[in-house]
Amino acid sequence: xxxxxxxxxxxxxxxxxxxxxxxxxxxxxxxxxxxxxxxxxxxxxxxxxxxxxxxxxxxxxxxxxxxxxxxxxxxxxxxxxxxxxxxxxxxxxxxxxxxxxxxxxxxxxxxxxxxxxxxxxxxxxxxxxxxxxxxxxxxxxxxxxxxxxxxxxxxxxxxxxxxxxxxxxxxxxxxxxxxxxxxxxxxxxxxxxxxxxxxxxxxxxxxxxxxxxxxxxxxxxxxxxxxxxxxxxxxxxxxxxxxxxxxxxxxxxxxxxxxxxxxxxxxxxxxxxxxxxxxxxxxxxxxxxxxxxxxxxxxxxxxxxxxxxxxxxxxxxxxxxxxxxxxxxxxxxxxxxxxxxxxxxxxxxxxxxxxxxxxxxxxxxxxxxxxxxxxxxxxxxxxxxxxxxxxxxxxxxxxxxxxxxxxxxxxxxxxxxxxxxxxxxxxxxxxxxxxxxxxxxxxxxxxxxxxxxxxxxxxxxxxxxxxxxxxxxxxxxxxxxx
Numbered sequence: 448x449x450x451x452x453x454x455x456x457x458x459x460x461x462x463x464x465x466x467x468x469x470x471x472x473x474x475x476x477x478x479x480x481x482x483x484x485x486x487x488x489x490x491x492x493x494x495x496x497x498x499x500x501x502x503x504x505x506x507x508x509x510x511x512x513x514x515x516x517x518x519x520x521x522x523x524x525x526x527x528x529x530x531x532x533x534x535x536x537x538x539x540x541x542x543x544x545x546x547x548x549x550x551x552x553x554x555x556x557x558x559x560x561x562x563x564x565x566x567x568x569x570x571x572x573x574x575x576x577x578x579x580x581x582x583x584x585x586x587x588x589x590x591x592x593x594x595x596x597x598x599x600x601x602x603x604x605x606x607x608x609x610x611x612x613x614x615x616x617x618x619x620x621x622x623x624x625x626x627x628x629x630x631x632x633x634x635x636x637x638x639x640x641x642x643x644x645x646x647x648x649x650x651x652x653x654x655x656x657x658x659x660x661x662x663x664x665x666x667x668x669x670x671x672x673x674x675x676x677x678x679x680x681x682x683x684x685x686x687x688x689x690x691x692x693x694x695x696x697x698x699x700x701x702x703x704x705x706x707x708x709x710x711x712x713x714x715x716x717x718x719x720x721x722x723x724x725x726x727x728x729x730x731x732x733x734x735x736x737x738x739x740x741x742x743x744x745x746x747x748x749x750x751x752x753x754x755x756x757x758x759x760x761x762x763x764x765x766x767x768x769x770x771x772x773x774x775x776x777x778x779x780x781x782x783x784x785x786x787x788x789x790x791x792x793x794x795x796x797x798x799x800x801x802x803x804x805x806x807x808x809x810x811x812x813x814x815x816x817x818x819x820x821x822x823x824x825x826x827x828x829x830x831x832x833x834x835x836x837x838x839x840x841x842x843x844x845x846x847x848x849x850x851x852x853x854x855x856x857x858x859x860x861x862x863x864x865x866x867x868x869x870x871x872x873x874x875x876x877x878x879x880x881x882x883x884x885x886x887x888x889x890x891x892x893x894x895x896x897x898x899x900x901x902x903x904x905x906x907x908x909x910x911x912x913x914x915x916x917x918x919x920x921x922x923x924x925x926x927x928x929x
Contacts, residue, residue: 449774458778458868459771459774459775459777459778459868461771461864461867461868462767462768462771463512463771463864466513471499471500472496472497472498472499472829473499473829474497474499474829476826476827476918476921476922477918478497479497479825479826479829480826480914480915480918482494482497483822483825483826483914484914486906487894487895487905487906487907487908488818488822488891488906488907488908488909489818489902489904489905489906489907490503490821490822490825490831490832490833490834491503491833491902491903491904492904492906493825493831497829498825498829498830498831499828499829499830500828500829500830500831500866500870500873500874501831502798502830502831502832502833502858502859502860502861502862502874503831503832503833503860504833504860504862505712505772505797505798505860505861505862505863506553506554506709506711506712507553507711507717508862508865509711509712509715509862509863509864509865510715510862510863510864510865511715511716511755511759512715512758512759512762512864514758514762515715515716515754515755515758515759515762516755518754518755518757518758519751519752519754519755521754522749522750522751522753522754523750524750524751525744525750526742526744526745527742527743527744528744529744529745529750529753531750531753531754531757532550532744532745532750532753533744534753534754534757535548535550535753535754535756535757536548537757538756538757538758538760538761539720539722539760540722541760541761542693542696542760542761542763542764543670543696543697543700543706543722544696544697544700544701545700545706545722545723545724546723546724547722547723547724547725547726547729548720548721548722549720549721549722549729549732549733549736549743549746550718550719550720550736550740550741550743550744550745550746550747550748550753551707551718551719551720551721551736551740551746551747551748552717552718552719552740552741552746552747552748553709553710553711553717553718553719553747554580554669554671554707554708554709554711554712554719555580555584555709556719556739556740556746556747557707557708557709557719557720557721558580558581558584558707559584559739560721560732560735560736560739560740561584561667561705561707561721561732562584562585562587562588562590563588563735564731564732564735565631565632565665565731566585566588566589566590566631567588567589567590567631568588568589568590569589569590569629570588570589570590570591570629570630570631571590571591571593571621571625571629571630572585572590572591572592572593572630572631572632572633572634573593573595573613573618573621573622573630573633573634574592574593574594574595574613574633574634574635574636575594575595575596575611575612575613575634575635575636575639575647576594576596576600576611576636576639576640576641576642577592577594577641578636578640578641578669579641579839579900579902580900581634581636581669582841583841583899583900586844590631593621593625595613595614595617595618595621596610596611596612596613596614596639596642597610597612597613597614598614600639600642600643600645600854601853601854603643603789603790603791603792603802603804603805603854604789604791604792604802605792605793606792606793607793608646608648608679608683608684608793609645609646609647609648609651609679609683609684610639610642610643610645610646610793610795611636611637611638611639611642611645611646611647611676612647612648612651613633613635613647613651613655615651615654615655615658618633618655618658619658622658622662622664627662627663627664630662630664631665632664632665632666632667632704632705633655633658633659633664633665633666633667634667634668634669635647635652635655635666635667635668635669636668636669636671637652637668637669637670637672637673637676637699638672638675638676638679638795638796638797640671640672640797640835641835641839641854641856642791642854643791643795643800643854643856643858644672644675644776644795644796644797644798644800645791645795646675646676646679646680646683646795646796647676648680648683648684649680649684649686649687649695649698649699650684652699652702653702655702656702665704665705665728666702666703666704666705667703667704667705667706667707668699668702668703668705668706668707669707669708670699670706670707670708670713671708671709671712671713672712672713672796672797673696673699673706673708673713674692674696674713674763674764674769675769675772675773675796675797676699676796677692677695677696677699677769678692678766678769678770678773679773679795679796680695681695681766691764691766692763692764692765692766692769693764696764700722704723704725704728705721705722705723705725705728706721706722706723707719707720707721707722708720708722710748710752710756710759713759713760713763714755714756714759714760714762714763715755715759715762715763715863715864716752716753716755716756716759717748717749717752718746718747718748718752718753718756719746719748720746768863768864771863771864772796772797772861772862772863773794773795773796775861775866775871776794776795776796776797776798776799776861777794778868778871779794779799779859779861779871779874779875780792780793780794780799781794782875783799783801783875783878783879786875786879786882787882788801788806788878788879788882789801789802789804789805789806790802791856797858797860797861798832798858798859798860798861799858799859799861800835800856800857800858800859801820801832801856801857801859801878802854802855802856803816803817803819803820803836803855803856803857804816804854804855806820806857806882806885807819807820807885807888809885809886810888810889810890811890812836812837812851812855813837813849813851813890814889814890814891814892814910815834815836815837815838815855815890815891815892815907816836816855816890817834817835817836817837817838817855817856817857818834818836818838818891818907819888819889819890819891819909820834820857820888821833821834821857822891822909822914823881823888823914823917824857824877824878824881826914826917826918826921827877827880827881827917827921828873828874828877828878830859830874830877832857832858832859832860833857833858833860834856834857834858834902835852835854835856835857835858836852836854836855836856837849837850837851837852837855838901838902838905838907839852839902840852841898841899841900841901842898859874880921880924884917884920884921887913887916887917887920888913888917889909889910889911889913890909890910891907891908891909891910892907892908892909892910893905893906893907894906894907894908
């Protein structure tokens, strides 16, 4: 929740207290420069000993509750028939109001199972927007992604409340052009990760369901951030203003043939799953679980994580829990906007998204401004974010040409129950300083480029010696500061 003070601006109020803490390191800027050089200017390759605020992702790094930690001690550690699994199965069934559940070790494992089960070479997969691993699994199976998100999403500073919506007209045109027989399913991601954590309205999901029914197509929902999407629906869609988070999730579930999720995001534990009410679809996917994940009652997860996930799913229907991430993000976004820092609006889920195209207007897109901004922010603050732009796009698999992303974003993820308000104030201060000194930041170029998912393991280097110039200016301005 947000709290109003007598003489201060409203701020998000943490509805929890830390009972276990982890020491952080805020190293010198010289040490951070050396660490960035060693990592090939790729924040994925940084050693956490050199990181102060780790805002790379919310996957697998959310703080567990004391109830989750306690549940882990009750684990029934067995290869087959574990009682811990049956607890998780009941929790999943209650959360989604769906009958059949397949456990997997994380979200991309679910994508793999779904892709292998339903996609064949030449298929077209219409969706609101892709996620990196989703696209990779679809393309490895021989399919092609068609992104049909509304145009408003590319207006970075838009006030549109549901910028994750699919364009229904574009969807109908896609089906008419390629034919329903070439479309195994329509995929909707709630919320859309790569566009700034933007939510999807229930009105839009209902419209997609109508199109799917009309053409006898399946609707598959990526539900990694379904709880936050439900929170936004409650806040922004009048019909559901008085509905609970759980009730809204059930409304979303009713529209899907298959739902998959990552427990690393949804439930604050490492795991994931696929759910459906269709027994035929369930059986088709089930045969692949022992081949790629593990047995039907653990799916590649540790039993202790299964116990924690069962508790976490229940906690993620509590509005005081699920509101924490969106409210913290909104607070940081509003503060940055007040300093004219280019940032995605309205504030979404998952993280704060800086608009690198506008932040570093002088850096050509072929020199990866979002990646350069990620490197620069780490240098001056010790904060690790994630590039969500052209580096996150692999080259065209047929031509080898660079695919430039329509959005160049630096994502600063806000894991649940992890950061304090003072740490967010530190982050805001450093971003504002960097924006005021943005002309010191230059571009990047690949020196080692993997062919698939290059943003994970690729190494880059600065186009010139801009990191040294940035460090020099920072030391002048902050010589008496940490």
